Amino acid sequence: MNITNIISPRRLLQLLKRDILSNINTTLIAFGAVTAVIYLISAITAYNSAPSGQLYFTLFTNLLFGGGLIVTSMVFKEIHRKETAQNYLLLPASNFEKFFSRLLISTIGFALITLVGVTVISYLSEGVNTLIFKRHNVLFNPFSKIVWTLMAHYLIAQSAFFLGAVYFRKYHFIKTINVIFLVQLTITIITALFARIVYFDLFDGFFKIGNTSLLIQWDELPLTANSFSYLVKTLKILYWLVPAPLFWTISYFRIKEVEVKNAI
Amino acid sequence: MINIENMDFAYKKTKLFLNLSLELKPGNIYGLLGKNGAGKTSLLKIMSGLLFPNTGKVKVNNFIPGQRNPEFLKDIFFLPEEYYLPGLKAEKYKKTYAPFYPNFNENKFLELLSEFKLPMDQKLNSLSYGQKKKFLISFGIASNSRIFLLDEPTNGLDIPSKTQFRRIIASAGTENRLIIISTHQVRDMENLIDPIIIVDEGKVIFNESIEGVTNKLTVKKISEEPVNGTVLYSEKEIDGYKVVLANKDHDQTDIDFETLFNTVVTNPDGIKSVFSGGDNNEHN
Numbered sequence: 001m002n003i004t005n006i007i008s009p010r011r012l013l014q015l016l017k018r019d020i021l022s023n024i025n026t027t028l029i030a031f032g033a034v035t036a037v038i039y040l041i042s043a044i045t046a047y048n049s050a051p052s053g054q055l056y057f058t059l060f061t062n063l064l065f066g067g068g069l070i071v072t073s074m075v076f077k078e079i080h081r082k083e084t085a086q087n088y089l090l091l092p093a094s095n096f097e098k099f100f101s102r103l104l105i106s107t108i109g110f111a112l113i114t115l116v117g118v119t120v121i122s123y124l125s126e127g128v129n130t131l132i133f134k135r136h137n138v139l140f141n142p143f144s145k146i147v148w149t150l151m152a153h154y155l156i157a158q159s160a161f162f163l164g165a166v167y168f169r170k171y172h173f174i175k176t177i178n179v180i181f182l183v184q185l186t187i188t189i190i191t192a193l194f195a196r197i198v199y200f201d202l203f204d205g206f207f208k209i210g211n212t213s214l215l216i217q218w219d220e221l222p223l224t225a226n227s228f229s230y231l232v233k234t235l236k237i238l239y240w241l242v243p244a245p246l247f248w249t250i251s252y253f254r255i256k257e258v259e260v261k262n263a264i
Numbered sequence: 265m266i267n268i269e270n271m272d273f274a275y276k277k278t279k280l281f282l283n284l285s286l287e288l289k290p291g292n293i294y295g296l297l298g299k300n301g302a303g304k305t306s307l308l309k310i311m312s313g314l315l316f317p318n319t320g321k322v323k324v325n326n327f328i329p330g331q332r333n334p335e336f337l338k339d340i341f342f343l344p345e346e347y348y349l350p351g352l353k354a355e356k357y358k359k360t361y362a363p364f365y366p367n368f369n370e371n372k373f374l375e376l377l378s379e380f381k382l383p384m385d386q387k388l389n390s391l392s393y394g395q396k397k398k399f400l401i402s403f404g405i406a407s408n409s410r411i412f413l414l415d416e417p418t419n420g421l422d423i424p425s426k427t428q429f430r431r432i433i434a435s436a437g438t439e440n441r442l443i444i445i446s447t448h449q450v451r452d453m454e455n456l457i458d459p460i461i462i463v464d465e466g467k468v469i470f471n472e473s474i475e476g477v478t479n480k481l482t483v484k485k486i487s488e489e490p491v492n493g494t495v496l497y498s499e500k501e502i503d504g505y506k507v508v509l510a511n512k513d514h515d516q517t518d519i520d521f522e523t524l525f526n527t528v529v530t531n532p533d534g535i536k537s538v539f540s541g542g543d544n545n546e547h548n
Binding site: 005008011014017018021022025081082083084085086087089090091092093094095097256259260261 | 275309312313314315316332333334335337338340342344346347348350351352356360361363364365
């Protein structure tokens with residue numbers, strides 16, 4: 001198999017250019033609107049007697065997760081409409097490049113633009129605030145550990161919405177949230193039932209242990225410190241390593257399978 | 265160049281193609297005709313990799329279209345009946361999309377845009393339906409793709425544009441290029457398409473060159489209503505009956521596509537018998 005049939009840097013760059021260009025107007029309008037809103041919030045906060053130390057971190061978090069997950073949900077809108085799907089699927093690039101281009105845009109692309117954007121806006125806004133109000137909010141620090149941890153969490157959440165974007169024809173964002181909620185609920189019920197069966201002798205009622213009702217406290221379970229930390233470690237490893245690669249891989253295979261079926 | 269063997273295709277439970285086989289060679293402008301819902305568009309989509317067959321073999325330029333290999337895609341251009349053009353001007357569109365086609369001919373593109381009198385300073389999504397189609401035809405020809413699939417290309421074109429279209433397609437039909445035109449507008453395609461493929465009820469029921477048609481069939485005008493079974497097809501006209509017969513006397517008459525299509529669809533067995541060597545004139 002010829003590797004250039006799967007990925008070619010020249011074609012990928014061209015595809016990235018095409019994908020960015022096709023949404024450039026919406027992106028610029030959104031960027032302008034976000035900049036204006038951020039400045040307004042920063043000016044109001046600076047005008048108050050106690051400027052905020054967390055303002056830009058909060059804005060960054062909301063933008064990254066709110067904006068990023070909405071953008072990710074819409075990243076494959078093109079393959080769900082007959083007219084645009086034909087154009088996109090027949091573009092001479094491989095399925096992998098089509099997948100990878102959108103993945104780059106909605107992961108590293110969006111996260112870095114948000115990071116740089118919020119940093120630049122924070123410096124500009126606070127410069128203006130200092131001139132006008134003689135005081136300013138704490139500047140955004142793009143190098144803090146928590147910012148980068150947040151970005152790593154974003155990648156995990158993004159992967160689920162990326163799969164939703166490929167899988168659902170309409171209302172990608174809402175449907176993905178619904179599915180996540182259902183999966184979470186299912187896991188909770190299964191875990192509760194599992195605990196109820198395994199630790200049956202601890203329960204007084206259906207879900208009651210001693211004085212604690214409904215919620216089971218970890219420390220009430222007969223787990224040793226070692227086994228508990230082992231469990232947490234395992235779950236953490238699973239969280240960081242499994243969902244994102246799994247959802248991205250499924251998304252790729254789903255893209256390969258896309259057909260334009262709604263016409264004879 | 266295009267080889268389909270024993271292909272089945274269905275939309276959920278609606279079977280469209282059953283055991284369909286077809287071989288198409290470069291250097292031809294094929295006309296793909298069929299009734300509404302016969303599957304012309306679906307067949308083009310299968311050839312281009314937008315739909316996947318359920319069973320059977322489909323090979324285009326030795327590629328499996330459904331894999332959508334970039335080497336395959338750069339050599340195929342599909343103009344669908346309904347299409348999308350982004351809010352870009354012609355020049356920007358060319359800069360964005362032309363690099364995907366290594367053999368793109370910029371001069372040819374500009375020449376065709378000028379021939380179709382398309383505005384360069386207008387965004388493509390604000391053009392009329394016909395103008396958009398002319399733009400895509402220009403881009404497709406300039407892409408120098410070896411396979412050119414056109415679905416109802418003359419729909420929405422005004423009369424002068426249809427003439428331009430015929431001229432442009434005729435000149436684009438080189439010996440290493442295969443063009444397939446799926447259409448209902450058979451009159452627009454006279455003197456352009458050859459051979460003619462007719463699909464009906466999930467099968468290719470006719471695949472012949474114009475020369476073959478002229479050699480095997482003849483059209484006559486008679487005043488009396490033909491007796492059942494003596495002709496392949498008859499059609500009442502103001503001054504009598506137009507009938508299609510097996511060409512036993514080696515006459516050289518032209519048969520228009522509409523009459524040919526009606527003959528094939530209403531009397532497929534009779535046509536099959538004539539083209540497979542028999543000369544029965546059976547009327548439905």
